[in-house]
Amino acid sequence: MTETLLNIYHRLDKTYGDLNWWPAGSPFEVAIGAILTQNTNWQNVEKAIINLQAADALSLQKLSNFEPVELEQLIRPSGYFRQKAERLQLFCRYLLAQHGNLEILLQQPMSAARVELLGLKGIGPETADSILLYAGQIPSFVVDAYTRRIFGRFGLLNGSESYDDVRQLFMQKLPQQASLFNQYHALIVQHAKIHCLKKPRCLNCPLSSDCRYLLDQNKSAELV
Numbered sequence: 654m655t656e657t658l659l660n661i662y663h664r665l666d667k668t669y670g671d672l673n674w675w676p677a678g679s680p681f682e683v684a685i686g687a688i689l690t691q692n693t694n695w696q697n698v699e700k701a702i703i704n705l706q707a708a709d710a711l712s713l714q715k716l717s718n719f720e721p722v723e724l725e726q727l728i729r730p731s732g733y734f735r736q737k738a739e740r741l742q743l744f745c746r747y748l749l750a751q752h753g754n755l756e757i758l759l760q761q762p763m764s765a766a767r768v769e770l771l772g773l774k775g776i777g778p779e780t781a782d783s784i785l786l787y788a789g790q791i792p793s794f795v796v797d798a799y800t801r802r803i804f805g806r807f808g809l810l811n812g813s814e815s816y817d818d819v820r821q822l823f824m825q826k827l828p829q830q831a832s833l834f835n836q837y838h839a840l841i842v843q844h845a846k847i848h849c850l851k852k853p854r855c856l857n858c859p860l861s862s863d864c865r866y867l868l869d870q871n872k873s874a875e876l877v
Contacts, residue, residue, distance in 0.1 A: 655826045657809070661860060662833070665840040668859040672839035680788035681755050682711055687783040688740055688775065689731040700730035713754065717745040740775035747773060759789035767793060778816045786838070790831045794823040795838045799845035806849065808865030 677683040682702065689698045704727040705711050710719060719727075724738040731737060752758045759766055763785060770781035778796070785793035796819045804810045810819065827833060848858040855867050 664859045669843045674839040675787035683788035684784045687780050693732045697730045701728040713745045792829045792831045794834050803849045806866035
């Protein structure tokens, strides 16, 4: 399994190159982006972050003290803005009260930091792992719908696995390197947007020679 996962990684890396994830000016901005990107695309998150930057609001203290209605308007492009404004303020107020800043939380052992993040309202496994990996450079693999789609079609997942089952597959079978996990997740997202869409574009796909989905499609066509 390790050889297979690394083979997929190298083929994607050769195709797409270094993707330089996550675009942000600071670890704290990464965490804010991870919360805002829930249920929306990154282009909308960028608009919200630009609004926060223009309002000089990208700090724990300022986000904590913002009037909720004003904060909602700043992050409106990201969608679910009332819900996300509440989550951002709860996150910031928690950090201020318990640690003083994000960096101190992330200095803990990964398991402790992850449990703490998961205990906060509105932070699920994908968001927590994004914060650990991209803000803290901690090797915690991020799983998303694209991961399930690609590796399901490749035949490595059957679709019944939990988030933690999929995460543990990568965590246990790959070298524990934040840089590897960072690039691998970015490559998965890139590949899912170019080739492995809901309706796949298999022509020139770098994984097509071993893809179970494509092999099954070809067998079905031969039987017709």
